Amino acid sequence: MQAMDIEKVNSMDFGEFVDVFGNVIERCPLIAAAVWSQRPFSNLEDLEKHFFDFIDALPQSGREGILRCHPDLAGRELQQGTLSAESRREQSGAGLTSLDADERLRLAELNAQYRARFGFPFVLAARRSHRAAVPRELARRLRCPPAQELRTALAEVKKIGHLRLADLLGAPPARL
Amino acid sequence: MQAMDIEKVNSMDFGEFVDVFGNVIERCPLIAAAVWSQRPFSNLEDLEKHFFDFIDALPQSGREGILRCHPDLAGRELQQGTLSAESRREQSGAGLTSLDADERLRLAELNAQYRARFGFPFVLAARRSHRAAVPRELARRLRCPPAQELRTALAEVKKIGHLRLADLLGAPPARL
Known part of the structure; x- marks a missing residue:
């Protein structure tokens, strides 16, 4: 584009x-x-x-x-090749497409705990992160109160949207 | 399912x-x-x-x-094979997948006029209609006031939703 x-x-x-x-x-x-x-x-x-x-x-x-329309990071849709093009690019940029089996398993366990606790998947502006930081941040957010975590997750949705819009309009993304 | x-x-x-x-x-x-x-x-x-x-x-x-997320009836997405499975089945049930070239052209012209007038595509519970009735109904609704037409179109969205839910839950659809 x-x-x-x-x-x-x-x-x-x-x-x-x-x-x-x-x-x-x-x-x-x-x-x-x-x-x-x-x-x-x-x-x-x-x-x-x-x-x-x-x-x-x-x-x-x-x-x-909105959150429930997001895929897990390094989850089933990445394995099955059914991610959206944008999400695939972002997860790839964070190194999440090249995890080893142990890293994938650890992340899958954390994702499942997060989904069970909050009723939506863990959403993170992956492009601004990297493979080692993702499980740490997931484990940290897993301990947050639900109302606070909903706000945090929606702020991540907006960061992702900001970066995607900046890509489409060819603008340097503002500081987030 | x-x-x-x-x-x-x-x-x-x-x-x-x-x-x-x-x-x-x-x-x-x-x-x-x-x-x-x-x-x-x-x-x-x-x-x-x-x-x-x-x-x-x-x-x-x-x-x-919501209306703008719907495809045209017998439109580009039907030609390109990118309809959702539900929409393809419904359009097929109304005979819209087997129009001749003249019928397709007539419908394409009416769809374009409708989109230009209202700012959303013509939405109809196609399963409850048939190929001859669709252009007549489109031409009729094209003359309606915009506020009334928005209400009509959303009522069609709900009819479609009702039929899809009834399919999924195996219930006979209620009278619409």
Whole structure:
């Protein structure tokens, strides 16, 4: 995907917009499709703000629902080759596609504990992490209170969305 | 997919639930993933009510967003073989997979006019229709006021969802 400017974004019909931005929030094309209603956008920050405002306005079940559309890190979908292109690239960037059997098993156990405790999968902006840090961070977050962890996980969703939008618009990502 | 009873549904973890019910609302697994928060469900009607309540509570942009996740009838995705399994079955049931070139062209023109007028695609519970009725109904709805048409289109989304849920739970669909 070639980088584009905001005029190009504002000229898109909804079909094109959903094709391009449908996975800014993992497996939630509904959100991009809703954001199209808010065009024109003045710049990347403005476009991003509409994605995040939509998320924040959802009831708690909807915000949990967004998390439940995410794959486990180094999980079944990576093994089966059914990750989204963006997620595959991000997990690969963090070295999660080349774990040895022990590392994979350890992460699978932690992922299962996390899912059982919180009712959603562990979400992390993997591109900003690396294979050794992921299980440490997972183990740490596993001990957080549920309400705090929901906030943390949604902040990670937004970091992922920020990086994906910056990729699409060819902008250097802001500090997170 | 074998039919299942409500106890089976209530025993699902969120991964299984989203696998099974993720396309009750076309390409909006977020909605099934949110509905899982409301378990246990007392029966099919109760489960369905949670899907519909979630839709109704969305802001207008979100309700339009749901529509924008739907494919055109007899459109590009049918030609390219990228329809969801449910949508392919429904369009096929209405005879839309075997249109001749003139019928396809006529429908493509009407679909384009509809998208340009309303900012979302024409959505119809195709399984309850047939190939001759579809362009007539499209031409009729093309003349409706936008606010009324949004309500009509969302009522079709719910009919589709009702039929898909009834399939999954092995229940005879209620009169619509």
